[in-house]
Amino acid sequence: MYRFLLSRQWVILTLVALALIPTMIELGFWQLHRHEHRVALNEVIGDSLAAEPVPAESLTSPGAKVDDADLYRRVTATGRFDRAGEVVVRRRTNADDRVGYHVLTPFVLDDGKVLLVNRGWVPSNGASQTAFPEVPAPPAGETTVTGRLMPDQTTEDSGIKNVEGLPDRQVMLIDSEQQAERLGKQVLGGYVELTDPGPVGDTPELIAEPDHDGIGNHMAYAVQWWLFAAGVPVGWFVLVRREARDRASQDEQDTAEAAEPAAV
Known part of the structure; x- marks a missing residue:
């Protein structure tokens, strides 16, 4: 039933799926590291400005x-x-x-x-x-x-x-x-x-104090990438089952047509 997995099309699809999983996991960790870096930077900035x-x-x-x-x-x-x-x-x-x-x-x-x-x-x-x-x-x-x-x-x-x-x-x-x-x-x-000294009269506009409260969306992006990685094998399995079901249905139809008596 699953011999189609050895076809060129399905071998390529499976290899792409296998490549996507670690790539998406790595992208998730990259976003996690950016989140951790931002949190640490905010702490440094806050401490520096308060000192x-x-x-x-x-x-x-x-x-x-x-x-x-x-x-x-x-x-x-x-x-x-x-x-x-x-x-x-x-x-x-x-x-x-x-x-x-x-x-x-x-x-x-x-x-x-x-x-x-x-x-x-x-x-x-x-x-x-x-x-x-x-x-x-x-x-x-x-x-x-x-x-x-x-x-x-x-x-x-x-x-x-x-x-x-x-x-x-x-x-x-x-x-x-x-x-x-x-x-x-x-x-x-x-x-x-x-x-x-602060601005007095016609002086350059001082640079604003850096924002050190926001942490961005890096953690949300990390979770998204990991969900995508988890979704790849699920999607692959669904496609395989659908392909197997369609092929089985086609085989049954072909068998039924072959068993019908020839027209006189």
Whole structure:
């Protein structure tokens, strides 16, 4: 009755089903890991935002990589903004999803090292994507800043391609090593999203605090993939039974037709 399973069509169908089951199980675990990563990241962000600010140089140094545990950690530093070394980061959106720039200003510390400070978002100059935007000046003189410590941006993490040949003083990603080479100074690894001093008059729009409450739909997607994996053998079994039933019915019909007396 089940010899049809050895046919080319059913062998291919069975092999596809066997391949789908582990693939769907793996996709479910991938979504589970994304869920666990999101939960852990939310915890890190929440703890970092709730902690008291610490000196920036206690968590990073020239050429260093910002630890995952220090992501969004509030840090402080005292020094002077170097507006001459300021650049803008292209294709960044604000809370209203308007496209513009982030303003990246070197902040020279008392020991001569540089901390990169993302002062916030500014709009582009009309439809121009090449002209340097109008950027309000940073505070003059010695200033104490507070902000959220962030790691260097990469294409892998951000999905933004680091395009070359950009207009003068414009970059795609915030890279402390790249800025150290450009400035010819020691630049602390990572950068800071400014939170204080807050906006006063015509200043860049500060970057909003990250959402650390939502966990997304990754767990639901994981369960869905596992249900799909469980459904594959069930579906295969149903198709086999249906095919066997149809073939048996056809065989009975053929037998009945063969047993009928020939017409005179």
